Amino acid sequence: MGRARLLAVLAMVAVAGFLTTLDNTVINVALPTVQRELGLSVTDLEWVATSYVLSFGALLLLGGRLADLLGRRRALAAGLTVFTLSSAAAALAGSGAQLIAARAVQGAGAALVIPASLAVVAADLPAARRATAIGLWTSALALALASGPAVGGLLTQHGDWTWVFLLNVPFGVLALLLVPAVPPRERRAPSPRGRLDLPGTLLSSLALLLLTYGLVEGGEHGFRAAPVPLCLGLAAALTLAFGYAESRAAAPLVTPGLLRDRALSGGAVAQILWGIGVNGVFFFTALYLQRVLGFTPTGAGLAFLPLALALLLATPFAERAAAALGAHVSMALGLAAVAAGLLLVSTAGLGASYADLQPGLLLIGAGSALTTPMTVRAVAQVPASDTGTASGLLSAAREISGVLGVVLVGAVLARRERAALGAGTHPDRAFLDGYHAGLRIAALCVLLGAVVTWFAFRRRGRHRRPARRVLAGARPSVPYKSGGPNTRPTSRR
Missing domain, CATH: 1.20.1250.20 (MFS general substrate transporter like domains)
Structure with missing residues (x-):
């Protein structure tokens, strides 16, 4: 190219x-x-x-x-x-x-x-x-x-x-x-994977729709309010039906091999846990800046720009860190840094200034930069014919994590805030108590993501291929079955 x-x-x-x-x-x-x-x-x-x-x-x-x-x-x-x-x-x-x-x-x-x-x-x-x-x-x-x-x-x-x-x-x-x-599509021989799995598509789309809707409505109106329990229950039932349908489909939407891939499944879980923390801090810190510190909406948005700049500047060093320490170590350390940044942000009080927030936000940005090799490594051993589906799985995990982050941090915040208000605490202080508690829960989720990342991307056995060969697109040493027992593994150019 x-x-x-x-x-x-x-x-x-x-x-x-x-x-x-x-x-x-x-x-x-x-x-x-x-x-x-x-x-x-x-x-x-x-x-x-x-x-x-x-x-x-x-x-x-x-x-x-x-x-x-x-x-x-x-x-x-x-x-x-x-x-x-x-x-x-x-x-x-x-x-x-x-x-x-x-x-x-x-x-x-x-x-x-x-x-x-x-x-x-x-x-x-x-x-x-x-x-x-x-x-x-x-x-x-x-x-x-x-x-x-x-x-x-x-x-x-x-x-x-x-x-x-x-x-x-x-x-x-x-x-x-x-x-x-973008390079044009390669010509491939016809295969049973060359058609769309309509039952799987319908079941997965409905399950994701009901899950997202239930989480959004639950965060807004409470998880006991109708129709939130019904939506979440139906989402769970449809997910089970999707798994059953995929196990019997001739051309499944998601092949079993994708879900058995340790790096892909672990990467999806880590993406969810990271997204819970980062999306929670974006949403509720913006509220904190406006409601408690008196920032304008524009000023609250600009407060996050150094975080994005730290992420951009630190990203070129992510692959070097992965090569020097091992990807599982560098990415886990990045998530640990994000968790530490969330804890730092949670120490900001009623009289905090713009500068007081920046150490924590900069740490979140720099730590997130160290996790950027995760996406490529999560799909490194997926055949080229399934990279779109694998990317869709990771993207769905990240999108759901955004909703989960707002819902989880918001639920903790609301509960602590109500308790503080009931005890006669000033509204600003009550909000701050709930905000701090929510960020600590978010930090715990991201720290758990660091543990998942460590085990999901750690190389096992002396015959495991080096990361550079994986990134270069070499064929996995264990055949990857994407279309049935007689399907040959697809090599990547």
Whole structure:
């Protein structure tokens, strides 16, 4: 791959990751203005905020499989086209129903873009450039999470709420123009894996939809409020049905070999635990900055930019640390640093300043940078024909972790806050007590992620291949069965 083509692919991956993540949070600050101008009810407003997350989370696994079936370039082009057009439709919406529908379609487009872009990094880029690409992609996601409230506040305050969505259009077009730099799909012989597993697709999409909806509603209204218990129960039942259907399918959506891969399954669990902590700190620290310290929405968003900068600057050293210490050691240390950063942030009090928060936030950014090799290593031994599905699994884990982080930290925060208020504590102090307790729980989750990472990525046995050969795409020493007992392992170019 030439230098110009490589730079185009890197730019496309970063822009795609930034745009699709930004839409998770950029609308939140603009919601009061949207409610006033479109005459929406509180329920309508909740659907505007959550419809994107619901469709995004529910369709990620399908998006990953379509990237394998259609080819990564086609999936990216289709996803970016859907995302860009639906962003324009959201900006032009004249009613709540139109806006909610456009947001849901945006999420569907993003569910195609994210797994396909990760699969491009894992399967199409030179091994020496994969860590750089993942670092850029992770930094883009962190920057989007950090700047979402600030961007939304600036656009709403100095312009119009429609610019929250119109902003996506030129960048979406730019990403589309860069898609041809992705290598074309390789020609393969027909196989039973070359068709879509419709029962598995339906069951997995419904399970993810109900799980995401139940978590969002549970975090907002409580887990005993209807229909949260029903949604979570149905999600569990559909997950069991999905597992049974996949075990009997001729062309399963997720092959059993994927789930048995220790690095992939361990990486997905570690992604969830890391996401719980990081998403929790983003969401509730923004509330703390505004509610307790009196920051404006724009100022609260800008407070996170040094975190994104630390992540970006530390990422080039992640692969060096993995080579020197072993990937399982360096990534586990990175997660431990994130946990330490969360604990530092939890020490900020009522009179904290901008500078008081930065040591903890910078540690979170630098620690997260050390975990960036995880995505490539999690899919290193997955055949090229399944990289989209594997990326979809990792993306679904990360998306669910974002909801879980807000729900878990929020539940701990609310419980401690209610107890403190009942004891006569000042509201600001009561919120702070709950916020600190929530961050400590988040830190514990991330620390558990460090333990999972240590064991999931630790090389076992003297015949285990070195990481460099894995990253270069060498064939696994143990055959990987993706389509049945007679299927040969697929080698990667």
